[in-house]
Amino acid sequence: MSPVNVTIASGASWQEVAADRQRHRDATIASLNPPLPKLSASDIPLDTTGIPGSILTAKELEITEKNVEDLVSLLASGQWSAKTVVQAFMRRAAVAQQLTNCVTEILSERALQRAAELDDHLAATGQPVGPLHGLPISVKEHVGMKGYDLNAGFVAWVGQVGEEDALILQILWDAGAVFYVRTTQPQTLMHLETRSNLYGTTVNPFNTTLTAGGSSGGEGALVGLRGSVLGIGTDIGGSIRSPAANNGLFGFKPTALRLPVSGWSATMAGSDHIVGTIGPLSTSLEGVSLFVRTILSGRPWLREPSLVPIPWRGKDQLEERARGRKLRVGVIWDDKVVRPHPPILAALSRVVAELQKSDEVDVIEWECWKHDLAWEVIAKLYFCDGAAEEKAAIAASGEPLLPLSKWILENPHVREHTISTLWQAHEERQAYRTSYAAIWNERDVDVILCPAGPGVAPKLETARYWGYTSQWNLLNYPAVVFPVGTKVSREESAQGKQDNKEHEYPEAYKPMSEADQYNYDLWKEHGVDGYVGAPVSLQLVGRM
Structure with missing residues (x-):
């Protein structure tokens, strides 16, 4: 399968490959309608967090300032359409890219098609598809998507492609999620900041002289600017928690083999000496909780047998365990x-x-x-x-x-x-x-x-x-x-x-x-x- 929009010629230099990836990213942003103003370096202050408020519409700001728990309620009830919500988040993600360099591509065609299907289903049945109906979720690039480039931060890996959506994405999709943006990661996936020769450096939205963290730093910066309120990161040494901490977010690293990792791309595939894990970054604790509950309710261990087959342990069970002390x-x-x-x-x-x-x-x-x-x-x-x-x-x-x-x-x-x-x-x-x-x-x-x-x-x-x-x-x-x-x-x-x-x-x-x-x-x-x-x-x- 050919990857989506990879146009590099055989024998291209690493600089040419990187330039192609950046052109592709910029083209996905330019396709948004209505177009966004292009910011120059002089337009970007040390603290960038106020800039989206000067660019986006009042409705877009209202939507993107909501947390996960608010959005899923508004979407499930039909008060807001999935199309309206995902359009707002794509536009805010595009602004975040100009401010922090956190995005590898906007998936507008895929996202809008998915949103339309969800809106049609709700209109026809009166029922949401699942607990995440219409919820936009951002995705770290090395979590594979069918037909999309899967370079894991290496220039030489550009042109590799996801054969199918990673298992975690399949479960989220079945629950009604919309994937609309992919985010940056560092060379090797083993930095506590995010810099690669493909996309350059992702910076912190609160102070651009600081790092957004890594290796899920694209997610950290994007969610920090509310270009997403729920994103997928990965962690083998701090790669969810570092960007969550650096950007004032909630970030959860589960026990390894708790959530499914099949379908991601990284070196040393098959190594089990120190096992990496996957998890959420969110603007709210409830966003983290809903993410994990949704994945575990999909019983991923039936399709990824190495996972620990333990369902979600709810608050009542935890309170029972602690009762009396x-x-x-x-x-x-x-x-x-x-x-x-x-x-x-x-x-x-x-x-x-x-x-x-x-x-x-x-x-x-x-x-x-x-x-x-x-x-x-x-x-x-x-x-x-x-x-x-x-x-x-x-x-x-x-x-x-x-x-x-x-x-x-x-x-x-x-x-x-x-x-x-x-x-x-x-x-x-x-x-x-x-x-x-x-x-x-x-x-x-x-x-x-x-x-x-x-x-x-x-x-x-x-x-x-x-x-x-x-x-x-x-x-x-x-x-x-x-x-x-x-x-x-x-x-x-x-x-x-x-x-x-x-x-x-x-x-x-x-x-x-x-x-x-x-x-x-x-x-x-x-x-x-x-x-x-x-x-x-x-x-x-x-x-x-």
Whole structure:
């Protein structure tokens, strides 16, 4: 099957391939009607979040400012048509692309055809197709769509094509969803920011000098600008939670083998040393919940047998399990490897203070156990061929190796394993998981509250510490990122309202590690002014 709108000639340079992909993306945006004004660099401020309000119509703004739970009700009742809703989101997504470079293509023909079918069905039967009837959902590019390019961020892979929709898309489609836009990802899919030689750098809508996160950074920026309110990301070291945190969103990394991943495209297919997972980014917690409930109600384990066959466990079941005792929340202030920047510690302090006011919650200090070792173990298992397949995919087109690709692929823990060294690495993984589980059992906590990263959204090309997210991939624990409702503010910091002074680095601070020195230097160099506008988020970790 030929991919949709890939027109590159045989033997084209990597620059020509990238130019073709960008032309295609721009053409899909130009096809929207009525046309959108073209913004110049001088039109784009540091904080871009106010720009959609100056471009879109009042109705488009009303629609795109609704959350998932509001939209599904309005669509199911017929108060708003699927066509009207998807048109509004396509236009806002196109604006988001100009502001942050987050889109690989708008799927207007496919989306409008789907929307018309849904509207006709509702008119004819009076019933919605399913719980997501007419809901626009954005999709990270490497989640396959039938007939569409599936390059996974590699120039050499342009022209590969999805043979069918990924299983997760099939289930969402049956529930009534509309897929209308695909989003950017980084070279290798292994950055905590989003930059590729195909599309360039995706930036943060709240402060364009910062990263939107990665590897689902296109989703993060798009949902952050409400060009989507529910999108699909993937995560093997923080790739859902990093963009969710950086853009002030809810993002959920399920336990691996909980939601279906068949049909995505990535290197090292078949590797099960550290298993990636797939999940939602949303403007609301209910959007996350509805996404997961819908997927599990489709019983994906019947078609992807490796999945854990556990249905949705509802709120009543969880309350029954906790009945008779308080909720026990363990708190990680720092992981003893990297101290978080002051805005994160200040936010964590505020949340803990609120929890301590509750008669239904016990808060305990969680002493981290060998989180530095956790990084050594997981980094050793990310690229068991010594990153040979990743490097070959990059070399095949002649595209340059990007700085954060080089940083992760040439990490000192990366090695080409023999069978015996791989077995040994698996034993180390299992031993770490067993030890951590024993500690959790002993302390008897229900969840852990912790930072989602060593700071708010990092400066571009500086996201080099994964420990606050990859820790939970190694342990295979589910984790959700949530915004705390504040942003880094120059004015509030100056007035002491953020309590940053209490959480500033002490005089003559001695970093705990090389990674901590790096993170400390970033704060010393940029301080509040460098991160102004960035949302502040935290992470909640559980066990399946």
